[in-house]
Amino acid sequence: MRFVLRRLGFYLVAAWAALTLNFFLPRLMPGDPASALFARFAGRVSPEALQALRETFGLTDASIFSQYVTYLRHVLTGEFGISVAYFPTPVSTVIGTGLFWTIFLAGSAVLVSFTLGTLLGILAAWRRRGWVDTWLPSTFVFLGAFPYFWLAMVALYVFGFLLGWFPLGHAYGDDLAPGFNLTFLTDVARHAALPIATVVIATLGGWLLTMRNTMIGVLGSDYVNLARAKGLTPSRVVLRYAARNALLPSVTGFGMALGYVLGGSLLTEIVFSYPGQGYLLVQAVRNQDYPLMQGIFLVITLAVLGANWLVDLVYVWLDPRTREAS
Amino acid sequence: MDEPLLSIRDLCVDYVSEAGCVRAVDHVTLDVSRAEIVGVAGESGSGKSTLAQALLRILPPPAIISGGEARFEGRDILTLSETELRELRWRRISMVFQSAMDSLNPVISIGEQIVDTLVAHGAATRQEARSRAAELLEMVGIPAPRVDAYAHQLSGGMRQRVGIALALALEPALVILDEPTTALDVIVEREILQQIRGLQEKLGFAVLFITHDLARMLQFSDRVAVFYAAQLVELAPAAELRRAPRHPYTEGLLRAFPSVQSDADEPESIPGAPPSLLSPPAACRFHPRCDRVQAICRERQPDLIQLGPRRAAACHLAE
Structure with missing residues (x-):
């Protein structure tokens, strides 16, 4: 328990450092970002939006310290100002919907890919030189070697456009009102199927190979041999003694992949016009929506830190050796 | 003969x-x-x-x-x-392995590893097996409360004793x-x-x-x-x-x-x-x-x- 709290403390410090950096970076840029921005937006954006922009950056006449305090208070209360691109929606609301779709889409893609890849990796190592071991790793590494956006576009073209099995974009049909009912949920699933499938195909090979290779090493270890000698059933030897240990490096990889979930699902969302975080970021850049960008960066940073903290906890639960280590 | x-x-x-x-x-x-x-x-x-x-x-x-x-x-x-x-x-037939360092699973407690063996052979239920594991450890001079210890917490000699206790678990x-x-x-x-x-x-x-x-x-x-x-x-x-x-x-x-x-x-x-x-x-x-x-x-x-x-x-x- 003390370990868990100490890790939490570490992540809080990291989060604070990220927030501070986010505050100081615009001020470290050569020239005055505010004047440049104001000049660019003058006449095109309402005074409220300009004011929002000012406040987000804390570019008031107050001292730098009080600006910093204001900025921190805004961040803690989720006050990122008003979005320029989606004027006059507050940035926090815009990010809120985007975040939901991203977590749903990329989260389930990474989860499916990790689970499936790891299970297949276990199977490949268990039945070495068997059917799974011979064909799947090379096939998926081959598929994973294509640039992701190309793979996604081919899939969209073939299954979405030519065959018409899946919709071409968005998170749900325009004719549906969001609600917790079967029609809506099936529609969401239909829209998510293709993006999730392409991410899974592109990343499965990595999980499979990592797990297979670690498993092969662990299967040759003394404690697995002892487990076999103890007269345990093969499935118990493979799952409880070998896979349980071989999983550890993959869990670390999973933690890093979660970063991809929130930051790197950009291409998926662009190709499939999916209204997630990455899509919003592109919109923000296109419209020079600085409040939105800053908000998205912050959310990504915090979410990655949070995800890593969770993975840390899982790791501690899985590997007793890390409990006393630090 | x-x-x-x-x-x-x-x-x-x-x-x-x-x-x-x-x-x-x-x-x-x-x-x-x-x-x-x-x-x-x-x-x-x-x-x-x-x-x-x-x-x-x-x-x-x-x-x-x-x-x-x-x-x-x-x-x-x-x-x-x-x-x-x-x-x-x-x-x-049981066996004590050459390397005490590597023959115990690092992520499962030593007690669990003995329990696994007993349960796999139908020698005891999980509850019984736990106290039997503690007995076995005491037999080789490891205090019973250490049943929840992990391999990395034990010295080389103690790990090998665990190996012996494990080998004798089913007589x-x-x-x-x-x-x-x-x-x-x-x-x-x-x-x-x-x-x-x-x-x-x-x-x-x-x-x-x-x-x-x-x-x-x-x-x-x-x-x-x-x-x-x-x-x-x-x-x-x-x-x-x-x-x-x-x-x-x-x-x-x-x-x-x-x-x-x-x-x-x-x-x-x-x-x-x-x-x-x-x-x-x-x-x-x-x-x-x-x-x-x-x-x-x-x-x-x-x-x-x-x-x-x-x-x-x-x-x-x-x-």
Whole structure:
């Protein structure tokens, strides 16, 4: 328990450092970002939006310290100002919907890919030189070697456009009102199927190979041999003694992949016009929506830190050796 | 005399590799009686550990058992099905592994590892097994509360004790000790061997004790089998072997250990190095290193000759 709290403390410090950096970076840029921005937006954006922009950056006449305090208070209360691109929606609301779709889409893609890849990796190592071991790793590494956006576009073209099995974009049909009912949920699933499938195909090979290779090493270890000698059933030897240990490096990889979930699902969302975080970021850049960008960066940073903290906890639960280590 | 507990006949184990086929255990014939301690001595690579793993049929993949028989309690281990093998393993034959460091699963508590074994063999429910695990640990001198400890929290000696407790969990008829003390210092080694001896007298299991430490083995075993280049070269009761070895290799081994009792000779090593099993010397495998080599030693391989009711040696000079 003390370990868990100490890790939490570490992540809080990291989060604070990220927030501070986010505050100081615009001020470290050569020239005055505010004047440049104001000049660019003058006449095109309402005074409220300009004011929002000012406040987000804390570019008031107050001292730098009080600006910093204001900025921190805004961040803690989720006050990122008003979005320029989606004027006059507050940035926090815009990010809120985007975040939901991203977590749903990329989260389930990474989860499916990790689970499936790891299970297949276990199977490949268990039945070495068997059917799974011979064909799947090379096939998926081959598929994973294509640039992701190309793979996604081919899939969209073939299954979405030519065959018409899946919709071409968005998170749900325009004719549906969001609600917790079967029609809506099936529609969401239909829209998510293709993006999730392409991410899974592109990343499965990595999980499979990592797990297979670690498993092969662990299967040759003394404690697995002892487990076999103890007269345990093969499935118990493979799952409880070998896979349980071989999983550890993959869990670390999973933690890093979660970063991809929130930051790197950009291409998926662009190709499939999916209204997630990455899509919003592109919109923000296109419209020079600085409040939105800053908000998205912050959310990504915090979410990655949070995800890593969770993975840390899982790791501690899985590997007793890390409990006393630090 | 009754049938021996374990009776190995002409056992052969091959390692198949690209460089060729290596016979790591070459026509080995050996008996172990009930409650007997049989030592297996030999240099590294002489096939001792391979023999041990063959008996539990846990040889790593490139190794295959290519011939012979190993009858245990009347059944040939080598022909058992996977299910029969699972029942035999640990319930009848258990093993203490060479490296105490690596033979315990690092992410499962030591108690759980004992519990797993008991439950897998239907010896106890999970609840019963836990208290039984604590008892077993106490039997080898580990305080019962440490049942929840993990391998990395224990010293080398304690881990090996856990290995012993684990090996005795199902009260097997035969315990194979595969160099159980190589990784430990001398003091801990002696304590552990004494403990095994005490438990052996109390529980009456037979022991196949594998080591390269001949001096230790002579103290500990009833009978000693000496291996050289995958073959059994001499078999004799420990005291007789020490007093009157009949194979020049055994003699060399005995001379290679300093004696505590007599301050006479400096230890002397056997000249040369153990042969490669990829291309072992023709005829008697020891002849290139033997100081009493005869013409016949280069021509014909000696058979294992019975020299008495409990003695045998594979040397032309012993005839």
